[in-house]
Amino acid sequence: MGFEIKLAVRYLAASRLQTTLLLAGVAVGVLVFTFIAALMNGLGVRLTDDITGNVAHVTLAPELRTPRSFLAPDRGRALFAIQPGHDEVAVIRVYRAALEVARRMPGVRVVVPEVLGNATLARGAKAVAVVVTGIAAEQADEIAPLARSMLHGRLDLGVGNVLVGASLADDLAVAVGDRLILRAARARIGPGADAVVTVRGVFRLGIQAVDERVIYLELGAAQKLFDLASGVSQLELKIDDVWQARALSFRLGRATGLKASSWLDGNARLQEGLGAQASTATMIKAFSLLTIAIGVASTLFLSVMRRRSEIGILRSFGIGRAAIVRAFVLQGALIGAIGALAGIALGLGFAHALLAITTRANGTSAIPIDPAQGEYLRALVLAVIASALAAVVPAWSAANTDPLQAIQS
Amino acid sequence: MNVLEATDIVQVFGDGETATTVLRGVSASVAAGELVALVGPSGSGKSTFLSIAGTLLTPTAGALRIAGRPALGLHEHAVCALRNRDLGFVFQFHHLLEDFTAFENVVMPIHGARVRIDAAWRARARGLLERVGLADRTSYRASKLSGGQKQRVAVARALIMRPALVLADEPTGNLDRANSDDVMGLLRELSLEEGTAFLISTHDESIAQRCDRILAMQDGVLVDPRVATAAAAPSPPA
Numbered sequence: 001m002g003f004e005i006k007l008a009v010r011y012l013a014a015s016r017l018q019t020t021l022l023l024a025g026v027a028v029g030v031l032v033f034t035f036i037a038a039l040m041n042g043l044g045v046r047l048t049d050d051i052t053g054n055v056a057h058v059t060l061a062p063e064l065r066t067p068r069s070f071l072a073p074d075r076g077r078a079l080f081a082i083q084p085g086h087d088e089v090a091v092i093r094v095y096r097a098a099l100e101v102a103r104r105m106p107g108v109r110v111v112v113p114e115v116l117g118n119a120t121l122a123r124g125a126k127a128v129a130v131v132v133t134g135i136a137a138e139q140a141d142e143i144a145p146l147a148r149s150m151l152h153g154r155l156d157l158g159v160g161n162v163l164v165g166a167s168l169a170d171d172l173a174v175a176v177g178d179r180l181i182l183r184a185a186r187a188r189i190g191p192g193a194d195a196v197v198t199v200r201g202v203f204r205l206g207i208q209a210v211d212e213r214v215i216y217l218e219l220g221a222a223q224k225l226f227d228l229a230s231g232v233s234q235l236e237l238k239i240d241d242v243w244q245a246r247a248l249s250f251r252l253g254r255a256t257g258l259k260a261s262s263w264l265d266g267n268a269r270l271q272e273g274l275g276a277q278a279s280t281a282t283m284i285k286a287f288s289l290l291t292i293a294i295g296v297a298s299t300l301f302l303s304v305m306r307r308r309s310e311i312g313i314l315r316s317f318g319i320g321r322a323a324i325v326r327a328f329v330l331q332g333a334l335i336g337a338i339g340a341l342a343g344i345a346l347g348l349g350f351a352h353a354l355l356a357i358t359t360r361a362n363g364t365s366a367i368p369i370d371p372a373q374g375e376y377l378r379a380l381v382l383a384v385i386a387s388a389l390a391a392v393v394p395a396w397s398a399a400n401t402d403p404l405q406a407i408q409s
Numbered sequence: 410m411n412v413l414e415a416t417d418i419v420q421v422f423g424d425g426e427t428a429t430t431v432l433r434g435v436s437a438s439v440a441a442g443e444l445v446a447l448v449g450p451s452g453s454g455k456s457t458f459l460s461i462a463g464t465l466l467t468p469t470a471g472a473l474r475i476a477g478r479p480a481l482g483l484h485e486h487a488v489c490a491l492r493n494r495d496l497g498f499v500f501q502f503h504h505l506l507e508d509f510t511a512f513e514n515v516v517m518p519i520h521g522a523r524v525r526i527d528a529a530w531r532a533r534a535r536g537l538l539e540r541v542g543l544a545d546r547t548s549y550r551a552s553k554l555s556g557g558q559k560q561r562v563a564v565a566r567a568l569i570m571r572p573a574l575v576l577a578d579e580p581t582g583n584l585d586r587a588n589s590d591d592v593m594g595l596l597r598e599l600s601l602e603e604g605t606a607f608l609i610s611t612h613d614e615s616i617a618q619r620c621d622r623i624l625a626m627q628d629g630v631l632v633d634p635r636v637a638t639a640a641a642a643p644s645p646p647a
Contacts, residue, residue: 003520014508313504316465318493318521320485404465407500 004323008330011303019335022299026339027346029292030383033285034347034374040281042370044274048242051270052263054144054205056112056236058249060098060258062090091231098256099235105255107240107248112139113232115222118185121164121215123172129185130168131214134222134232143236146203146216152176153201157218162197165211166204174199182217184225195225289382292339293390296332300394304328304401311398312406321399328398332391333384340383344376410477412495412573412606413439413462418471420457420629431457432468433629439574439606444597446617447610449626455610456578458626462608463496463576464488476573493521497567497605501579503559505551505566511538511558512547515565522570530569537565540602541595557588564595568603577609581616593619 012019092098095113102111115134120127137157141147147155151166153176162182164174174180182195197217204211223229235258239248245262253260264271304311311324351371358366420432431454439445447455460466461473464480473480476495483491497518505514515534519526538547541561543554551559560580567575577596581589593616600607609620617623625632 010508309502309504310506313498313500313506314517314521316463316492316498317518318489318491319518320489320521323520404460407465407504 001326003319004327004330007327008334011307011327012331012334015303018299018302022295022335023339023342025295026292026335026383026387027343029288029295030340030343030379031346031350032288033379033383034344034376035350035369036281036284036288037375037379038347038351038371038373039367039369040277041373041375043368044277045370045373046368047270047274051267052242054207054210055263056143057239057242057245057263058108058237058252059234059261060092060102060237060252060256061234061261062092063259090233091228092234092258093229093231095232095235098258101255102235102237102252105248105252107244108252109238109240110139110142112136112142112236112238113219114143114234114236115217115219115226115228116233117222117226119215119225120183120185121168121172122181122183123174123178126172128168128171129213130182132182132217132222132225133214134217134219134225136219140216142238144205144210146201146205149203149205151202151204153199156200157216158200159218159221160196160198161200161218163201163203163216164199165214166202167208167212168215169199169202171212176200176202182215182225184227195221197221289386292336292383293386295390296335296387297390297394299335300328300331300391301397303331304394304398307398308401308406311401312403315401315403316407324399324401325392325395328395329388329391332395333388336384336387337380339387340380343383344374344379347374347376347379410441411438411474412441412476413437413608414472414474415458415462416472418458418461418473419469420454420461420466421469431629432461434471435626435629435631437624437631439608441573441606442600442604443606443622444600444620445606445608446620446623447608447626448612448614448617448623451612453626454629455626459576459578459608459610462574463498464492489521493518493570495573497570497572497575499560499563499567499575499577499580501582503551503556503563503583505554505559505562507552508550510548510550511543511554511562514551514562515569517566518570534565534569537568538562540599541565542591557584557591560584560588560592561595564592564599568599568605571603572605574606574608577607579610579612581611581613589613589616 099111099113102108112135115132117132117134119130119132121130122128135143135157140155140157146163155163157163162180164172169175172180176199178199180197180199182197217225219232223231237252239245242263246264249260249262252258314324348371351369351374354367355365355369355371360366415438416436418432418435419430422429422431435454435458437458447458449455457466461468462475464473464475467481475491478491480491506517509517512534515538516526516530519530524530535544535547538544541564543558543561543565546554546558551562554562560583564580580596581592584592596607596609597619599605609616611617
């Protein structure tokens with residue numbers, strides 16, 4: 001291989017201008033590849049983070065009773081039907097076993113038991129239907145980033161405290177320190193159906209439905225409000241890799257016997273959008289590789305034409321076709337490797353510069369580019385492969401040079 | 410021992426009505442260490458015969474033996490090995506690799522043998538370059554050498570593998586008289602020193618006269634050298 005490497009390097013070094021232009025072409029192709037990767041992957045990560053940062057990645061809840069009809073055996077006529085009540089609160093009566101199973105599952109970061117229920121929040125004569133989320137005070141920030149979403153007050157889910165969304169607070173014209181009456185929507189008679197709560201914080205998560213309708217209550221208070229004893233409505237989980245949510249939810253469902261759903265189930269459009277974006281990025285990257293390949297192939301063809309007599313004389317010495325092929329494929333691979341390294345350096349510099357220019361005072365960037373997501377290793381490997389493959393046809397043409405014709409020409 | 414034995418070599422280019430017969434049953438041999446001139450007018454078939462002798466062209470018919478071994482119908486690897494081991498080439502145009510030094514050009518055929526270029530090979534290459542008068546030009550790029558120097562490098566390159574036979578096609582065709590004489594003198598000396606046979610195609614009568622033997626070709630057949638010389642000579646004025 002030493003001879004082929006020497007020949008490849010010497011041929012590249014001999015045509016400096018041509019080689020420099022070719023390397024520049026490969027570098028620009030790789031720059032486009034890495035820039036598109038950093039931009040599209042950055043956008044995907046930002047969109048995904050925005051969504052998965054506010055919601056549970058996997059939710060474990062009890063199965064609702066399935067609507068069923070009992071039919072008369074002879075005529076197929078319904079005798080009677082069972083339907084779940086619209087205000088029925090699904091409850092996991094004993095959740096600790098399931099919680100432990102989920103917590104020990106590899107890939108699970110945190111498990112948060114929650115109580116969910118419909119209620120009415122009243123101030124004076126005005127009453128608004130709300131969704132109560134009961135959560136342990138120490139876990140209040142685990143699923144949704146409540147702490148950094150507080151507009152007023154603080155994240156304090158002590159006894160009798162409540163956190164309300166910003167839109168809801170506006171609607172009820174309440175502020176931190178105001179006292180409200182909270183009443184469970186499910187009609188029942190007895191102590192605990194009503195609670196007097198104090199607004200300790202007003203949050204804005206940026207999700208309209210949550211900011212308008214959701215209030216946070218301490219877990220025990222919510223259990224008491226909805227008469228759940230020590231039961232909870234669901235277990236919410238955060239996991240390490242959000243894209244493993246579906247597979248993990250399947251395993252968790254089987255392990256706990258609960259109905260498991262992933263954040264992906266409710267975000268099909270996001271998935272479609274990210275898929276379309278990924279396809280677009282792949283096409284652009286493929287075209288940049290194709291451009292590299294065409295550039296390398298055309299330049300090496302010219303090199304073969306120019307060096308036909310030299311190749312012919314090498315063949316007359318008894319240097320075989322395979323060695324000639326290797327020498328030209330090596331030229332392609334070397335061009336790919338050096339050009340790609342230059343392109344990666346340019347891509348990294350460009351992405352960092354763009355990020356610096358477009359970063360706002362609050363630390364977020366106007367352009368969702370993430371220099372760490374530039375797929376640099378992939379770009380390097382693919383550029384080398386594309387360049388080497390592009391060199392195969394010119395190399396084969398060189399190897400099949402008729403020594404006699406080449407020498408006589 | 411004959412290093413070249415060509416028997417009834419026929420070469421036809423094209424087919425049907427366009428078929429042109431260039432060689433018509435040429436039989437010739439060259440003995441080890443012999444310096445043989447191949448003369449004849451342009452189009453007589455000299456270069457075609459040389460190409461066949463160098464296994465660069467497969468004849469339409471006939472038999473060929475190089476260094477005592479059959480040289481036709483061989484596999485690609487065997488042809489490469491034969492050219493590398495038993496044959497050397499010197500062409501009218503030197504065909505050096507311009508981006509390589511004189512030394513690198515001389516050792517180039519060693520790569521074809523797939524052997525390591527060790528101290529012994531390097532010493533032989535330097536010795537040959539010294540022998541052709543280029544001891545002080547070993548590290549010069551071929552592109553920096555004069556025409557005569559390039560042809561000397563080509564001679565050293567042809568001899569590096571100690572071939573049995575060197576085929577030289579108009580080796581002095583691009584050189585002036587002084588350089589032609591130098592190169593021919595060199596071939597003669599190297600033939601004696603290395604024991605290598607040379608088959609030299611030439612138009613130059615004085616070059617032919619310095620060889621051990623002359624093969625004359627006319628219209629694709631070997632003829633008596635005196636006939637060929639007379640045919641090639643310009644007609645006397647009327």
